[in-house]
Amino acid sequence: MLQSIRSTTEVARGALATCLALAAFAGAQPAVAQDTSAPASLEDLIPDSAVDNPEAWAQQGTDEGVTSAEPVLAAETPIADLPAMPVAWPDDVEIEPLEPLEPEGDIQFADLLEDAPQIAFEDAEIETLSDSLVLGFPQKEPPFTERGDFVDRFEALSTIEELDNGDENVAQLAARAREDEELLATLLRVYGYYDGEIVRTIATRDAGEDSADQNPRVRFDVIPGPRYTYGAIDLGELDTATDAAELRDSFDIQPGEYLQSDTILAEQFDLDRALGETGYAFAEIDEPELLIDHDRVEGDLTMPVRPNGKYVFGGVVSDDEAFLSSRHLERIARFEPGDVYQRSLEFDLRRAITATGLVSSASVEAREIEAPQGDEPGVVAMDVSMERAELRTIAGAIGYGSEEGVRIQASWEHRNLFPPEGALRLRGILGTREQLAGVTFRKNNFGGRDKVLTVDAYASSIDTSAYDARTVALTGTYERTSTLLFQKPLAWALGGEILATDERNRIVDGVARPRQTYFIASLFGRATIDTSDSLLDPTRGFRVTGFLAPETSRTEGEQYYYLRNRVDAAYYQSVGERTVIAARAAFASIQGANLVGIAPSRRLYAGGGGSVRGYGYQSIGPKNQFMEPIGGRSLVEASLEARIGTGFFDGAVSVVPFFDLGSVSTSTTPDFDEIKMGAGVGLRYATGFGPIRVDVGVPLNPEPEDSPVAVYISLGQAF
Known part of the structure; x- marks a missing residue:
């Protein structure tokens, strides 16, 4: 029990010392704390009788056995002055200094001056x-x-x-x-x-x-405060250029205009392009620097320009004459020697070389061969470096279509067997409805950029819904093509063909019709005017294509002369951000011969994925007693569809409702005795090489032999 009392006393003594020490820190009298006559400890105040019998001692009250210098305080008596209680100052207590408070980071105040906005x-x-x-x-x-x-x-x-x-x-x-x-x-x-x-x-x-x-x-x-303006503008040596005034106008920033840093970058690009397009093949522009003067509320712009002289084109120099000669590269370039140098034409030449498919990489660099003299421009040669690509290609495909059955196709091609760009291609088709063997010679960029000479010889046997034909043919074409690299507003083709074909209408229920042989010679021409914005997936503009082919045919001892002609027109219009309305119309006729004098394979038919969807290929038109299409001498088609973007797969998927109609007549002008209509819906999935098309169409006024639904899958839009 004594041990307990002593422990309690020690706790009380320690707590009291701490409280007084804090009080002393807050302002208590230090002289009292240093009194040397203070008792050594509270144990001296406890008599031995309390230790021997603490319970009896506690019952005696505080008057016996306790000697205290402190007065007895009654509960009802107010204390006038607190008695002094000497306490020893603890030597081991250290008070850390308080750290200054930092301002809160999220609190900010606008420093507004007297002349602020x-x-x-x-x-x-x-x-x-x-x-x-x-x-x-x-x-x-x-x-x-x-x-x-x-x-x-x-x-x-x-x-x-x-x-x-x-x-x-x-x-x-x-x-x-x-x-x-x-x-x-x-x-x-x-x-x-x-x-x-x-x-x-x-x-x-x-x-x-x-x-x-x-x-x-x-x-x-x-x-924002006040908006700064341009002060001085320093463009280095630009004034030394022959076309200094025009070049300065291309940098459309003037002193006193409001300052905007991204405008500086845009105008720097415009000036660089103007230099490159007006003959300055080696022009240099340093990074712009802007010096802000807060007193003037202006920024001084410094952008050193070094024109380094004006130049014209010289020749094109190939580093592989046996492969693609300098002469051939000059032919496909869109500039002539003596033309003012344009950087865009330099880039275009590199793209054209890459587009041949004969090189894995190509570079074009301007090289000075004559320096400018006074007002006379210098001359640059265009050095072309190339790495040959693999030139032989073997390709094959196996497929099935409801209109063409099983089809196996293979080809071998050497793309530069006859340099420059002379290709030889062997091809074959083996299928349930078509068999073919052919050889093709093709000369790209022949006589000019994107001009192609093609000579094709083939033998084929084809069995369609309308006819069965066995044909041997030789065709030659010279054309100016529109390509994905350079879509042309005008493309054209001229050509001729001779062929012998043995044809008949199809065998139905084992009944064979007599075959008829035709010897045909033809000249043809085609021209296309194109203002659309894409070859594979147009969203605006129009296309008009005209085809004309005077032709002669000899069969059954009779000679026939006739004129085949066709006009196709298409129009595209964007509506909103995701929808394109597309419309198409076509008219074709054969003038000058009756139907018997025209081979079945040269007649006009409608129906199929590129014609009236919902019907089979070539299934629309006049029919014989076996319900076979016999073809006609006039045709009218029209289509309307809405290509509606869905936003699925980052906008790659579109839904396309469509409506088609067509009519084929045996007369040379349409009589519209029977108009076939089809409707349906399709899906388009946009890829880097064009949209993949899936159309599902139904015939709206079908014949008994027409299927209730037709599905078409192909690459590219229907038109």
């Missing part, structure tokens, strides 16, 4: 970008003229916008608010506001009247 935070115009992000514009004068574009660009780049999913908290917003504040300051400088202020506030708000949730919100008050 007029600011009214309470009347600020507000732009609410999301539930978590608000922009305030308290500056009234001068007005923030670029505010609309400024807000759009900030919204597109804001990191807080990425958090706008309902899961925001104060910590997330505070972290991203610092990034967005820097973004706002950067954007202000982009627009020429170099004294701008951004005031950031993060607060919470009730999510609803009956909700205890608190949703945080960030508000930025944007104070």
